[in-house]
Amino acid sequence: MTTTGEDHAPARGGPWWWGRRRGAVLDVSLGVVSALECAAEGVPFARDAGIPLAAGVVFGALAGSVLVVRRRYPIAVVLVAIAVTPAQMGMLLSIVGLYTLAASELPRRIIGALAGMSLLGTLIVTFVRLGQDASQKELQFGGWFLPFASITMSLGATAPPLLLGLYVGQRRRLMESLRERADSLERELQLLAERAEERAQWARNEERTRIAREMHDVVAHRVSLMVVHAAALQAVARKDPEKAVKNAALVGDMGRQALTELREMLGVLRSGGEGARAERAAVPLAAVGVAAAVAASRAVDDGERSGEGPCLSELDELIGQSEAAGMVVDLSVEGEARSYAAAVESTAFRVVQEALTNVHKHAAGAKTYVRLAHRVSEIAMQVENEPPPAVSSEESGARLPSGGNGLVGMKERVAALGGVFVSGPTDAGGFRVSAVIPAS
Known part of the structure; x- marks a missing residue:
């Protein structure tokens, strides 16, 4: 240094x-x-x-x-x-x-x-x-000798020390200027290193939040449906063995899908770690913390752009899974369907998925309306459920725990794309989730 x-x-x-x-x-x-x-x-x-x-x-x-x-x-x-x-x-x-x-x-x-x-x-x-x-x-002597000799001797006694002193003084000032410049550069490097460390810490915190949100979105919906089907399986195991077998198959399918999505996410995170190691070998030392911290986030974004993330074309399958768990879902689509950026489609899908998961958790059996609107410069979605029916003692066992992070995660996702997210209870006693996301 x-x-x-x-x-x-x-x-x-x-x-x-x-x-x-x-x-x-x-x-x-x-x-x-x-x-x-x-x-x-x-x-x-x-x-x-x-x-x-x-x-x-x-x-x-x-x-x-x-x-x-x-x-x-x-x-x-x-x-x-x-x-x-x-x-x-x-x-x-x-x-x-x-x-x-x-x-x-x-x-x-x-x-x-x-x-x-x-x-x-x-x-x-x-x-x-x-x-x-x-x-x-x-x-x-000639008339010129005395002036010439006097001028020569006086210049010889005065000019050399004067010129040498001017040179040494200028050199000293130049060295001091270079030293001050080096000090200034070192202070700037230290400041950049401190800022890089702050950015790295911020990026690590953001990445932890992102991973937690992704894990919640991937796991919560599948596991919620598995719990609902398991409760139904427990209720009909002795009364209707054929329906019990069907519910058991659905639970198995849900578990396999959850494992598949988890493997895909872990694979993306592993590839992000390898990318971070490559970046650490290529970037300056002060930027290593930032590169390593955001590598996984960049890898996840790359995975979504490459088509590995969910898209709006999978909404029918998503709603079919909820209907198979006993939920009545009414889907309506306005406008002409078209393709959007991977981040927009993934966010829209996750909002609907998390809203349906919340209905399973807090209003099991309530009729739910899913509305999707394709507009000129934005896409809007709304998930609204009616008040839940009276819960019997057998159905109460299917109640799912809530961590309180679903709505927060949806709002963060929408806000990151410059959209608007609103949620709250309805006058009829149900709950509504609405989001508007810019198309680009």
Whole structure:
């Protein structure tokens, strides 16, 4: 993983303003060397100025030692170097001071002004000094020599440290910018990883809810019919053996159909797991959780698109199974039947199936009306049952337990497709389930 800028930042272990101890050692060493140089150059300065040698030495040592504070006060160091230029001392002080000034974060106009002052001072002092030496030694040069030599020497003493300092400062700023960019990218990656984990958790929760809903839809209807037929079988086993055999065959058929649907769902989930493993090998690490969590959901959707999910053409068979269990069902279809998307047909089928299952559970024996309407841009369905008849003690044994999730699952399915779902009791004492789903 990319290291942060804090890991690259130097540990602040030096005294005062120094970030590192070696920086303090370097500046103190430069200050000592500069003080010794200026002290040595203070001897001829004292002789020329007519002051005591000790005063010249002390003045030079103090001026040269200013280099110790070059990192904290680069402007002061350059000004001191300019001030001692007429005394012909402080060459190291001037060079290091200009380099430190150019490498600092000061505005360019200040750096340019101080560099120009240093260049002008060095040019004047060099010109005067060369002229004095030529006069004393009675040397004859052309009129161009003194200006050329003065400009060359002043540029040689000023330009190299200035350009080097500008380069080092720019490079340092570039490195800091790249480091900040790396820190920003790492923070973004961490944020993306956190969001991916949140999405993965959300996808896992959604997938658990979807699997529970699918299992409920697949199992509840078949098992409900099996319980109804088993209760009827128990009631007629001794009175009508032929009818008992027929009911037993129906129970067996229902059980086999339930097992077949369960196998199909488990097969889809297994193929989704293999798809998730393939995706984990292909996607970035941050997206693995999301891919693995939604793979099963995608596989279920693929299974429905491939024709494995229920469709509206199976409604007649569904209603026939309810009628075989003793329910009176009236089916009416409005509009011209046509094919819809697999998700739409599957949802419409599951709504009718769950509504009929609820009638078996809560209103056994009640007459039920199933209405299906094919419209221009939507499909509507309604399942309504009359009040249930009086329940005898024998029939009470066929009552089925309810988990309270059927209506919630139907509403979730319809809402996921942008439809509207309404359910509730009727004025006559029955119950009505209505849903409208967009056709596309």
